[in-house]
Amino acid sequence: MPKSKSKPKSKPKSKDGSGAAREATPLPDTRAALLALHREARRRRDAAPLLSEERAAEAEEIARIEVHIARIERAMDPPLG
Numbered sequence: 001m002p003k004s005k006s007k008p009k010s011k012p013k014s015k016d017g018s019g020a021a022r023e024a025t026p027l028p029d030t031r032a033a034l035l036a037l038h039r040e041a042r043r044r045r046d047a048a049p050l051l052s053e054e055r056a057a058e059a060e061e062i063a064r065i066e067v068h069i070a071r072i073e074r075a076m077d078p079p080l081g
Contacts, residue, residue, distance in 0.1 A: 027068045034072070038065045 028034060045058035 027065065029072065031069060031072050034065055034069045038062060038069070041065060 027037070041058055041061045045055055045062060048055035048058060
């Protein structure tokens with residue numbers, strides 16, 4: 001009996017259905033603007049159905065924003081030493 005070949009899981013598509021990666025969209029460099037984006041992404045994630053690709057995509061976007069916020073906050077801290 002031949003083994004069934006499963007398709008590799010594709011990444012969630014963007015909200016507009018184009019499949020364009022949000023990672024290509026540059027994030028702002030101010031903490032305030034990032035927090036506003038974070039708030040909106042959380043709102044979209046919370047409005048998306050559980051276990052949906054849209055919810056997963058928003059969770060990834062939230063993580064991407066949080067990493068950028070952390071970079072900015074780390075740069076604001078004075079060096080130890």
